Amino acid sequence: MCQNPAMHRVGVLVLDGVIPFELGIPARILGKAEDDAGRPLYELITCTVDGAPVRTDAGxxxxxxxxxxxxxxxDTVIIPATHELGEMKEGRLPERIGRALAEIRPGTRMVSICTASYVLAAAGLLDGRPATTHWRSAxxxxxxxxxxxxDRDVLFVDDGDVxxxxxxxxGVDLCLHLVRRDHGSAVANRVARRSVVPPVRDGGQAQYIEHPVPDEASATTGPTRAWALERLHHRLSLPELAAHARxxxxxxxxxxxxxxxxxxxxxxxxxxxxxxxxxLETSDLPIDQIAQRSGFGTxxxxxxxxxxxxxxxxxxxxRTFAAK
Structure with missing residues (x-):
């Protein structure tokens, strides 16, 4: 397979106590992103602070x-979650982690998965910015x-370079979002299909926190959502949706x-x-027609x-994402 000149380099920084599931997400999602010719779009490089092995929380x-x-x-640094946050849970960045982060070039995109947000916070990278973490730690x-x-309720927060x-x-949703942001929906959808996960759970969707169970729990809005997805070109008022759901x-x-x-x-x-x-990615339809088909009207x-x-x-x- 030939080298892709558009390949984006991603560094995964693994800390002591890393959680294996979160560690595997970047490789599973970004590592499977390919262009139409089957060439990889990301090069993943895994490192630790000093190059030595690290312990996971799974033995x-x-x-x-x-x-x-x-x-x-x-070009991007991803830090998976760890249960060994130590000083960072007290507002301080350990010196050895600080030295590691100092290697990163200005302008590099920074990404945390789950409680690795503490690392970015301790480094001062989140001051004055929106961010999220696991709801139990929020x-x-x-x-x-x-x-x-x-924001304790959302799946992820995209604040540009952080x-x-x-x-x-x-973390799966966030990495799919990165693929979609970098290379468009078609590429992200292919990755999602290979990984057997939903292609889109928008960042604003709520975390599965301990909400009370609604009354009459057998009733659901699921059928109405499926019905609405087939009719996005219509206006679909709230009373219409409610009436469909009875x-x-x-x-x-x-x-x-x-x-x-x-x-x-x-x-x-x-x-x-x-x-x-x-x-926009898959058709040559004029903008006005796309607006009508997607329900925006104009x-x-x-x-x-x-x-x-x-x-x-x-x-x-x-221009950026249309199929060539």
Missing amino acids: FGVTVDHDARVLATV EHFQRTYPKIRV LTSAGVAA MSVRTFTRRFQLEVGMAPGQWLTVQRVELARSL GNSLRQHLRTTLGVSPSAYR
Whole structure:
């Protein structure tokens, strides 16, 4: 297989006490991202602070080929979760980890999975920024690092050059988001299919925290969501959705929020943006037609939503991600 000139170098920094599941996520997701010619889009390089093996929290060790000096050569640094946070849970960065992070070039994208957010926080990289972590640690995290705008309910937070995920499987969502952001929905969807995971759980979707179980638990908004996905080109008012679910608007809205983690209108916008992205990547349809098919109605409305969500215009997105 030939080398891909567009390959993005990712450094995975493994700390003592690393959790094996989270450690495996970057390789499982980013490592399976390929272009249309089957060439890998990411080169993953795993390192420890000093190149020595580290212990996992599962009773076995991890041996790597590099120390932290390799981080000076990468475009993105990912730090998987560890249960051995030590001083970082008290607001201090251990000197040896600080030396490792000092190898990273300015402008490198930084990513934490689950409680590795403590590492970024202790290094001062999250001050004044939005971030998340595992919901069970969120209160302590906010108390320890009061300058951070902690959102305990979301799956991940993308703040441009610094991204943080919630617990465990939310790291899968964040890494798929990185693939989608870097290379478009088609590539991310292929990776998701290979990994047998949902291609999109939007970052704003709620973590599976201990919400109370809704009354009449046998009722669900799932069939109505499936019905709505087939009709995104329609306006789909809240009363229509509630009527399809055979619930009052109030009950439907409450149950939808509990099951999905966002309001029905917000969820519809997320699905419409994803449909518009797919059409921009895979079709030559004019912008106005894509706006109609995805339920935004007008090209101006589509432009506004894409700029708000992705920071780019539909034309710019198409130029970057359209199938060649």
